[in-house]
Amino acid sequence: SPGVDLDTLQRWLRAFAASVAEHKDELTDLDAAIGDADHGANMHRGMSAVVDALDAAPAADPAALFKQTGMTLVKSVGGASGPLYGTWFLRMAPATGGATTLDPETFAKALRAGLEGVVARGKAELGDKTMVDALAPALDALDAALAAGESLADALRAASTAADEGRDATTPMVARKGRASYLGERSAGHQDPGATSAALLVAAAAGSVGG
Ligand code: ADP
Ligand code: MG
Ligand code: MG
Numbered sequence: 001s002p003g004v005d006l007d008t009l010q011r012w013l014r015a016f017a018a019s020v021a022e023h024k025d026e027l028t029d030l031d032a033a034i035g036d037a038d039h040g041a042n043m044h045r046g047m048s049a050v051v052d053a054l055d056a057a058p059a060a061d062p063a064a065l066f067k068q069t070g071m072t073l074v075k076s077v078g079g080a081s082g083p084l085y086g087t088w089f090l091r092m093a094p095a096t097g098g099a100t101t102l103d104p105e106t107f108a109k110a111l112r113a114g115l116e117g118v119v120a121r122g123k124a125e126l127g128d129k130t131m132v133d134a135l136a137p138a139l140d141a142l143d144a145a146l147a148a149g150e151s152l153a154d155a156l157r158a159a160s161t162a163a164d165e166g167r168d169a170t171t172p173m174v175a176r177k178g179r180a181s182y183l184g185e186r187s188a189g190h191q192d193p194g195a196t197s198a199a200l201l202v203a204a205a206a207g208s209v210g211g
Helices: 006-022 024-034 039-056 062-076 081-095 104-122 132-147 152-169 179-187 193-208
Strands: none
Touching: 006 024, 006 039, 006 062, 006 193, 024 039, 024 179, 024 193, 039 062, 039 081, 039 193, 062 081, 081 104, 081 193, 104 132, 104 152, 132 152, 132 193, 152 193
């Protein structure tokens, strides 16, 4: 099966940045309901800085690309989402094993390492109404599809569907992590902003990787 090369990974990051820009107001509106109305601005600032860094200094290999992306997000985004998305990419970097082209299993393993970093850092469990509720089912679907012999493109489409379902499932949840948890029961009935941006990240992968 075809590998995931540096150009493809850059297309993924640029596609995510474009999607965040397109959905900036939606992400902010969601955060206005249960947070502090800055998730769209936070993600847009961070991913714009990531694209600027790509334009200024193209990375040498996938590990360098993920490291640069993670560091840029940590530096440029105040708020919970910057360190969490930053950790996601920083943890992906070593999981590539220094390969120039990632085979589907290595790409999936790197994504899994990213999720484990987010969980280690944020301590969110499934059902806490966070980005983890979109990312964890997405990676489970990705692994299951690859194990069943599906192409990376098909597996990422399955992951994107699972991420969307996970995002939607956050609506009735009571938040137990992040700002939304300050609202207690009043956080129920609102879709989580971070799960929404996370579903965009997976959708961008489905749209640009393995296709
Ligand atoms: P802040 O809440 O600091 O303003 P953002 O609004 O940019 O940061 O991001 C909020 C999102 O971050 C939430 O919707 C949630 O998905 C995610 N989040 C917050 N805390 C955690 C955590 N501990 N673990 C995982 N995700 C979290
Ligand atoms: Mg916020
Ligand atoms: Mg904030």
